[in-house]
């Protein structure tokens with residue numbers, strides 16, 4: 369049965385059908401099968417995309433995701449390759465610059481309290497993001513499901529590392545900023561995940577969300593990486609706004625960009641919604 373859209377819609381049109389992995393898609397154990405079949409569906413109301421298939425990907429983030437993506441060179445080599453990219457070729461440099469710019473106008477508590485601003489990066493992966501914001505004076509915490517990535521965050525990047533699933537984790541403390549850098553497209557229930565960010569956020573803090581932009585990528589066809597199998601969701605500007613609103617946030621900014629890596633990306637700055645009482 370097809371899922372409900374973030375807008376509440378139940379009707380979908382078929383955007384792409386795959387009977388073999390598209391060129392460039394990582395071969396995971398669950399998807400390296402003879403009867404590979406997958407469809408990317410598009411919501412005619414809000415323009416959101418979902419990827420649907422019957423292959424069993426339930427164990428993907430326990431071990432296979434990191435092994436399949438970084439197995440050959442290892443996590444550290446992949447990290448070092450990315451952090452040594454020239455700034456104009458680095459998606460991460462642009463991301464950090466934009467976040468620091470927003471924080472400069474939005475975050476006042478750390479300076480008032482004479483402390484470093486704090487950030488929780490959910491799905492920290494190679495930790496290139498925290499590496500760079502740490503260099504800018506932030507106090508970073510990495511959360512990831514794979515213990516190899518958590519060890520890398522602690523030992524190589526030098527930040528606090530927590531191994532866990534954001535869907536269930538507790539007692540992480542509160543932060544000025546919670547970031548989801550290309551994370552929410554990987555989960556089946558992005559509203560349920562994003563809604564949990566409120567409990568780890570200082571009341572005057574903000575959330576940064578970055579997701580693949582299907583609305584822009586669709587014109588370049590089914591081979592675009594935005595539509596690869598590890599992405600359950602591929603967003604439109606409208607569906608990213610709905611995700612923020614339905615997760616309990618007010619959307620401050622949504623932007624669309626083409627990154628140096630050629631990725632089509634949407635990003636949003638969100639603040640906790642103020643509840644009107646009485």
Ligand SMILES: [Zn+2]
Nearest residue numbers: 373375411414
């Ligand atoms: Zn929709």
